[in-house]
Amino acid sequence: MVEYKPQYYPGGSNVSANRRKYIDPNYKLRKLRTISDDDLVRLMGHRVPGEAYKSVHPPLEELGEPACPIRELVEPTPGAKAGDRIRYIQFTDSVYFAPLTPYMRAWMGHMRYRGVDIGVLSGRVPLEARERDLEKVAKELVETEIFDPARVGIRGATVHGHALRLDENGLMFDALRRFQYDKNKGEVVYVKDQVGVPLDRPIYVGKPAPEEELRKITSQFRVDGEAFRNDKELIQFVQRIHMLRTEAGFDPNRVKEI
Amino acid sequence: MPKYPDKVNLYDDRGKLFDTNVPVEALSPLKNTAIQKIISYVKQCVAVNLEGVEKALDTGEVGGKWCIIRGRSLKLDLVKNAGSVADSLKKCLQVDPDDDTEVKVLKGGKHLLVKVPAKRLNAGVEYTTGATAVAAALCCTIIENFNVNIWDADLIHAAVWGRYPQTMEMLGGNVSSLLAVPQQNEGMGYALRNIPCAHIALIAKKNAMNAAALSAILEQTAMFEMGDAIGSFERLHLLGLAYQGLNADNIVYDLVKENAKTGTLGDVVISTVKRALSDGVIKPLKKTPAGYTLYTTSDLNKWNAYAAAGLLAGTMITCGSARSMQHAPSVFIYFNDLLERETGLPGVDFGRVTGTGVEMSFFSHSIYGGGNPAVFHGNHIVTRHSKGFTIPCVAAAVALDAGTTIYTPERISGVVGEVLSEVPELRESLRYVNEAAVSIKGGV
The missing domain is CATH 3.30.70.470 (Alpha-Beta Plaits)
Structure with a gap:
């Protein structure tokens, strides 16, 4: 067999290389901040810190599963085992050099995390999972380099803002004013949870990254940054997929060795 | 004399070898007596x-x-x-x-x-x-x-x-x-596709392999009736039915087993590419200046069948590990996206499963109403587009759900799923279709 090494993403630009890096599960995302478990729970707002997980069905052991070879093989996640509810965390990524694009969240998430349900929309990306599994995933998503406090928002509702101009402090627009810029500390602080319910105490999520740094780590193509059209390899790749899909739709037998 | 040279090894739902070197046409709805019996029973x-x-x-x-x-x-x-x-x-x-x-x-x-x-x-x-x-x-x-x-x-x-x-x-x-009235079919030949996945999962008594098998049999048989599985496209559907729905060469089972304990959807993508490479279905075409290897194939129909088997395995890993059906549409989009980006070859059904996943995501996540995956079928307005390769995965996902939905498959299906699970050929379709294939393999 030909030696095979997963390649994750094509393209010759720095943006493509960043995409490859984030999708590759062997790349450890740089941790930039620490958000306590309780604060993360408060930010998501599904339960009160310390409260037991609510369940949607009894634990699998009590439930007794039907005779199915796949259930016997596939190990359930801890949340599924316990019968947790399925909850979500949702992000809005600004078009102004946020580290991730919406699609990247899905590609990366499905490579790195097990048992997740990710949906991509233009202005928001929900990630759903069993509650205790979600908390584990959300921690990495909020604590590492892929979360910039100014250009990424944790927004369960009223997500509008990804394509709006940044404010005077470089923060993405948020109609619910969930996050603010603390000028004294130079940090972004959440005063409301992801759906806009006021928090009993603010949660600091750290300093926004400088513009140059964001341009370096972003996975977004922009004409005023790295333009998609300049990544010839990637364009050719996308055109190749388009061509193959079309040719195959006409006659799959004619698509050979191309 | 078979029309196509393909031969497959047949396995049961637990990955046990059933028979070797069976012509793929022995699994064709036009020849396999068990499939014909299943279709008769669906009517009778x-x-x-x-x-x-x-x-x-x-x-x-x-x-x-x-x-x-x-x-x-x-x-x-x-x-x-x-x-x-x-x-x-x-x-x-x-x-x-x-x-x-x-x-x-x-x-x-x-x-x-x-x-x-x-x-x-x-x-x-x-x-x-x-x-x-x-x-x-x-x-x-x-x-x-x-x-x-x-x-x-x-x-x-x-x-x-x-x-x-x-x-x-x-x-x-x-x-x-099981069949809806003809006026509710969206087009010619859609009758066998108009069966909600809730029924399929319950008929198979929530055995995900049998649910996928029955669903694939109904969907791919419908392809013959719709005018899809004929001429240039017949082999595409025969191989799809064999590899995705009927676990030919044990690919689905192997991929699930390989990723059963800790695998992600991405891991299943990688396992699928590895399997296709080691079986000689795809090979490197060229290396780009940035170091990316584009792959090619001389048999796109077989690549599609391998990808479809991988898609089902990916569904089983993702929906199986979460014991939840709602993850299915996300799998349909991103399994194919990742597979295309991994190889430079088109995903399952040449983009149609990806498109189906996009629509199904909206209509199965309370964004524009709709319902949970158990209500979907191949005649549904948002899941019609793939030619038989999506719905078997939805049926498997529904079978693997541990009870996360408000409207359970039992509630959606009512009496019909439970009652028809008494018909052995419908409940354990994989076994009966394998047996029939073996009995006719010499005469195909």
């Missing part, structure tokens, strides 16, 4: 909710919910007398005394599983004969066995047939078939 088998008829007569609630005719009520002990009702019903349906008519009493008389004789279906052109014959025969049987007078006979009709013919289908009726 009808579920009767005898308890439902009894309740409807008792309360006067006929023709759908809240549709109560005040002052009209009949107290008939149908469930208690299910045995004699079944005997009379059988006699009424029989064409010849020893034909293939069957009436089975289930759940202490609450339900009946009725098999209408093939001769009745052969004498007509529409598959609705199954439901109409049973409904009409049941009315006659109840009227005769319980001595119902002319003034109450209309209530019997309404309790059995529901609001039909004021409605197109038997709304609120107590006789149901």
Whole structure:
């Protein structure tokens, strides 16, 4: 067999290389901040810190599963085992050099995390999972380099803002004013949870990254940054997929060795 | 002499070798006798909710919910007398005394599983004969066995047939078939695709491999009826049915096993590419200046079949590890996206599964209404587009759900899924199709 090494993403630009890096599960995302478990729970707002997980069905052991070879093989996640509810965390990524694009969240998430349900929309990306599994995933998503406090928002509702101009402090627009810029500390602080319910105490999520740094780590193509059209390899790749899909739709037998 | 050179090894739902070197055409709906039997049973088998008829007569609630005719009520002990009702019903349906008519009493008389004789279906052109014959025969049987007078006979009709013919289908009726009425089919040849995944999962008793197999059999057989699996496209569908639905060469089972404990969807993508490479289905084409290897194939139909098997395995890993059906559409989009980005080759059904996933995500996540994956089928307006490669995965996902939805498959399916699970060929379709393939393999 030909030696095979997963390649994750094509393209010759720095943006493509960043995409490859984030999708590759062997790349450890740089941790930039620490958000306590309780604060993360408060930010998501599904339960009160310390409260037991609510369940949607009894634990699998009590439930007794039907005779199915796949259930016997596939190990359930801890949340599924316990019968947790399925909850979500949702992000809005600004078009102004946020580290991730919406699609990247899905590609990366499905490579790195097990048992997740990710949906991509233009202005928001929900990630759903069993509650205790979600908390584990959300921690990495909020604590590492892929979360910039100014250009990424944790927004369960009223997500509008990804394509709006940044404010005077470089923060993405948020109609619910969930996050603010603390000028004294130079940090972004959440005063409301992801759906806009006021928090009993603010949660600091750290300093926004400088513009140059964001341009370096972003996975977004922009004409005023790295333009998609300049990544010839990637364009050719996308055109190749388009061509193959079309040719195959006409006659799959004619698509050979191309 | 087979038309196509492909031979596959057959495995059961637990990855045990069943037979080797079976021509793929032995699995064709045009030749496999078990598939033909399954399709016949889908037309012939009808579920009767005898308890439902009894309740409807008792309360006067006929023709759908809240549709109560005040002052009209009949107290008939149908469930208690299910045995004699079944005997009379059988006699009424029989064409010849020893034909293939069957009436089975289930759940202490609450339900009946009725098999209408093939001769009745052969004498007509529409598959609705199954439901109409049973409904009409049941009315006659109840009227005769319980001595119902002319003034109450209309209530019997309404309790059995529901609001039909004021409605197109038997709304609120107590006789149901797997197949919807023809007017509800979205186009020509869609009948076998108009079966919600809830029914499939329950018929297979939530065995994900059998659910996927039955769903693939129905979907890919429909492809022949729709005019898709013919000419340049026949082999694409035959290989798809074999590798995705029927676990040919054990690919689905192997991929699941490899990623069962800790694997992600991305890991299944990588395992799929590895398998395709080691089996010689794909090979490197060239290296780009940035170091990315583009892959190519000389057999796109086989690559599609491998990708489709990987898609099902990816569904089983993602929905199986979360024990939740709602993840399915996300799998459909991103398995294919990642597979395309990994190889430079088109995803399952050349982009159509990806597109189906996008629509299904919206309509299965309360964004634009819709419902959970259990209500979807190949005739559904947002899941029609893939030619038989999406719905088997949805059926498997529904089978793997541990109870995360408000509307459970049991609630959506009602009586029909549970009753038809009594038919072995429908419940364990993989086994029967394998057996039939082996028995005809020499003569294909």
